[in-house]
Amino acid sequence: MAQVLLRNLFKRFDKTTAVNNLTLDIKDREFMVLVGPSGCGKTTALRMIAGLEEVSDGEILIGERVVNNVSPKDRDIAMVFQNYALYPHMTVFENMAFGLKLRKVPKPDIQKRVTDAAALLGIEVLLQRRPGQLSGGQRQRVALGRAIVREPQVFLMDEPLSNLDAKLRVQTRAELIKLHRRLGITTVYVTHDQVEAMTMGDRIAVMQGGVLQQCAPPMEIYQHPVNMFVAGFIGTPSMNFLKATLNKNGGGYAIDCGAFTVSAPAAQSGKLEAYVGKPVILGVRPADIFDKNLKNPIEAAEGNTVRTQVDVSEPMGDIITLYLTAGVHSLVATVDAETQAKDGQALDVLFDLAKTHLFDPETEQAIY
Ligand SMILES: Nc1ncnc2c1ncn2[C@@H]1O[C@H](COP(=O)(O)OP(=O)(O)OP(=O)(O)O)[C@@H](O)[C@H]1O
Ligand SMILES: [Mg+2]
Known part of the structure; x- marks a missing residue:
């Protein structure tokens, strides 16, 4: 378990400042949602935490440690992407076990972690199937399972539900919240969907143009937006x-x-x-x-x-x-x-x- 601290974080591409002076204290066990319109810098911020994108300026701490120069695999994070590519030729079990094998986790441990995660996600009966034999929602759960078995300090999720149909999205959303309550792993969750943000976040960080506009619990954001952008972005129909x-x-x-x-x-x-x-x-x-x-x-x-x-x-x-x-x-x-x-x-x-x-x-x- 760990806190994630972002200190005056910048990411500059040639002409764009994708993340502009982002400071955010994400508490241990917190479910933090980064929300904002397309292009506001959510994915870039998440990729910097993951170590997939170099930091232009500022500091990232995971736990007590500055990780700016720590490679992604040593950051003790697990990431779930929108395109959670599973290996088509491997079974569900093998897909979930793959990362652990690479890390040379002993076989009995792998067996236990995968079975436990599968039970948690209700996919025990699917362990011997291949991804092609699963529904979209089941595949999504396998991708989550693959992250869970890593037992990371931090989950990073980038629009992990956006490939699901509306009904399955609502259902998986609730499952993710339950899962978070049970595992208590610090989570940074990116979405452009304000309903997802409102329903899932302990706190919501609203971004626009790379700049953090407001970070607060959902109801506070809804009842006391600090500016017109936040007021108009959160709530449907809009204010x-x-x-x-x-x-x-x-x-x-x-x-x-x-x-x-x-x-x-x-x-x-x-x-x-x-x-x-x-x-x-x-x-x-x-x-x-x-x-x-x-x-x-x-x-x-x-x-x-x-x-x-x-x-x-x-x-x-x-x-x-x-x-x-x-x-x-x-x-x-x-x-x-x-x-x-x-x-x-x-x-x-x-x-x-x-x-x-x-x-x-x-x-x-x-x-x-
Ligand atoms: N590799 C790159 N090179 C140049 N510009 C980039 C690069 N990656 C992202 N950007 C720019 O940085 C800005 C933020 O992009 P980012 O992907 O973080 O947005 P986002 O909030 O995740 O949007 P979406 O909701 O569409 O996924 C955008 O203007 C984007 O064009
Ligand atoms: Mg994105």
Whole structure:
């Protein structure tokens, strides 16, 4: 078991800085997810930890040891890639045993480790089959098994579920979490899928353009994103962003969106004086917008009610996604399926003000 520390890590290719001053303390036994859009430097960061990519600047520690100049095979890590190529001519057992054989692990040990890992993953009955005789999900588990038998200090996983169909992905995701709870091996898991990040990570590190934006537990990232990028990247459908102006309103503050005005939560007043009269961006998640005509967890009040026009409604089963217009603003809301909202008609909606966000349009940083 081991912590992984990244200290001011840089990776420069010719013109691109793929990883830009990344500092991250990954705790012993932690499941850390690196998430971000394509090209943001996730794989590069992981490959530097693995030793497959040279570090341009900065330091990597695994356990107490600086590993910058330690070769991949001596770093005590096991990596699972998106393309987990198994050897087609070997059985599942041989595939899982291969790395141990290379390391000259004694035969009885190999036997025990492979059987134990196979039991853990529920693939005991497949040990004598060849990869060609397995489903995609089974092959995925063999690839995991191959990593587990190594009994590494750290697992590095790069989009290991992306080749699976949607249902199997959800299932394997849950298996991986269970496995992590049981083995407690420090894991760095790369994905571009924010749902995977939210459901799997003890903490999530959100990256963009090689730069770490925020690292925190999933709910903190969701509830308190530090900037517009994180706010928009985490959560589906994405947070609505509305251009507005902040005004003083008696003892409180009002956010003037043109066609409508909502109140700033009283609890945030202390942060707002400097922004009076200035442009701001109001952020509200689709799930925090309610159909006024239904029974809601929040009461209608003057500062939280918005008259909208329903453009399109999409039934999703338990919820309905509404595409709304209010003045110049387009809004997405996910409301209870009981809604009677009809396309082309007016609808009053409520914003759960306590859950709204405000951003500075210049810096894109969160004001609250
Ligand atoms: N060997 C290389 N030479 C030059 N540029 C590279 C090299 N490898 C990666 N890059 C660049 O570094 C940046 C980060 O790439 P990386 O593969 O780490 O992204 P990623 O976050 O894993 O993306 P994806 O989600 O698409 O896998 C990209 O701009 C990429 O083009
Ligand atoms: Mg990648």
